[in-house]
Amino acid sequence: MPPRKTKENAGSLGRPATISDVARLAGVSVGTASKALNGRGSLREETRRRVRSAADELGFQPNTAALTLNSGRTYTVGMITTDTIGRFSIPLMTGAEDSLGAGRMSVFLCDARDDPIREQYYLSTLLSRRVDGIIVTGRRTQARAPIGVDLPVPVVYAFISSTDPRDCSVVPDEAGGARKAVDHLLALGRRRIAHVTGPEHHHSAAVRASAAVQRLAAAGLDLVGAPLFGEWSEAWGRQATGILLGAAEEFDAVFCGSDQIARGVADALRAAGRRVPDDVALVGFDNWDVMALACQPPLTSIDMELEGLGRTAADLLLAAINGEPAPGRHVSPCRLVLRESTAVSVRPGSTRVEQV
């Protein structure tokens, strides 16, 4: 892409052109120039053309601050990540930005880094900038206290949710995802399924584990042993595999709370001479490509569709801004992504996606 000589200084003023400059060049009044450029008022077509070409020549772009001042709208939203910008926030942000950009809105990025003071500082900054709305995200799906009450602008919680049920939250259906994982393993004929996941006090770990247990119970089955709660790391996956191998009970599948854990499990199983998926089928969670694809074999995983979630959140926010709020928890489904770690007849390298 060639560096484009921007029009900003095409007219060679030392500053951005204002509508007065345009009006002067076109030989009309400021009000007329405004009407000409916005298709308002009743003007001769020739006048409009003259104004437009003057605007082009000067590279005129209306000062957003002035527009804001008399419309009251900023066409700007704030996005606050309560913890840290990270692996989960990125697709959320990308998706949100996608929808918002289509609505010609810009996004203020605020990284609160788990600091309530910082969060409130950002909140007041955003409010003083008169953003049209706010999206709150976080790394954990657990519900959190509302960022403020009776705020003058709509707020949508994405991924994370608000403890106040009247707030609008968009969250992934983690329980549904876990059920899909279990159903898939059951459909493969596996009956002796173990579960290795993150810390017990972590909301996602708890939700996914209990959904898995319930689904098995509904099929008249028990989990092999209790869910193994630990940390969200490969090391824990390896360690937990040692525990499973050392126990009396046999197992033919492991559903893992994250792809990292699953990868640790895969490595440890291979080291122990168990074949995946032949001896043990493996399902991860997150569908984090870096992990899922590099794993040997590539991992079947649950995708929370975070980008879509971000888009949904943005759409709900835009709706709320336009006076049509949709309060409540909006649950969006997860998707099962099939790869070789549960595949009996899938060729290496191919990726099939379950039809939902």
Next chain:
Amino acid sequence: MPPRKTKENAGSLGRPATISDVARLAGVSVGTASKALNGRGSLREETRRRVRSAADELGFQPNTAALTLNSGRTYTVGMITTDTIGRFSIPLMTGAEDSLGAGRMSVFLCDARDDPIREQYYLSTLLSRRVDGIIVTGRRTQARAPIGVDLPVPVVYAFISSTDPRDCSVVPDEAGGARKAVDHLLALGRRRIAHVTGPEHHHSAAVRASAAVQRLAAAGLDLVGAPLFGEWSEAWGRQATGILLGAAEEFDAVFCGSDQIARGVADALRAAGRRVPDDVALVGFDNWDVMALACQPPLTSIDMELEGLGRTAADLLLAAINGEPAPGRHVSPCRLVLRESTAVSVRPGSTRVEQV
């Protein structure tokens, strides 16, 4: 953190309070209210107090658009990622936001997604919003065409750099990082060093490889074989290891162009019965904790200090905004992070950082 009843509606107007509301409540004129709140003019202390408490009561926060309109400054900068928000952008953004936030500036996030049209759209959006400055980042360090010429606001390129040497760019010293890696391996007594890295046409791969070769040459040594160019994946690391093992030449160290590659190499070496670091020492690049820590053994790696780079970029931008531009390429050093993949006597789990 308890949901705070924000002051925005404390005074129970249906809209954010304006300075007129404050003035009315305090029984003074608008101008006086402004002076009272900003410590200007000559007013009785009692009057100032009265105005301040009126402002508090109403939860007054000045409308940023109005401030912008008569100061000409927006206290806002744009951050354009030319490709995609990803692993490399995050620490950059975090660092930049850190410095900018300290300067009370807000950040507009723009994800151009490798689309020149989108990029120019964002650029013109930012300019019409009259941002005080722009930071351009990207996933690759390769120089790119300037985003625009003669822009009315300062621009700083971070990580990525501009082909125009008069532009201000902040880039990591990748060659220096590669030299540190080689020096470290030499200091360990390794003499038969191989290099596995990403695509030959990829700027980072080329720079790191040639710096490594040069450093070895300076020590009177050759690389074992030619640099193995491939892709930035674990799979390539494994594959390349196969090539190395199949070749006639022995090797006692591998310097890898990324942590992902290094991890693939580690896995393949282990599978082939070679011990790391005893038989083969291993150095990665990027110091991506997810990879470097989960690797067996944990990886020594080169850290580009992206967060610091982001801070530097932001600081340079702030300086430029304040009329002290610092044109040119600013190279910031990389850091060697020691872990077990090159450690002879480091205990498992510990991380030592080289003193620079």
Next chain:
DNA sequence: GAAAATTAGGAAACCGGTTGCCTTGAGAAC
């Protein structure tokens, strides 16, 4: 040809702040 209708475009208020200048009033100086 004069009155009415229509059209083109200008003047000014307004959005919400800041700031320079001016007015008012009180106390000091004589």
Next chain:
DNA sequence: GTTCTCAAGGCAACCGGTTTCCTAATTTTC
């Protein structure tokens, strides 16, 4: 008692647009 001085605070212009209202000129109508 009169003038001078200075502190305190009001008035209004300004930033850059939009919009309402009004005027002037042209065209239509009879």
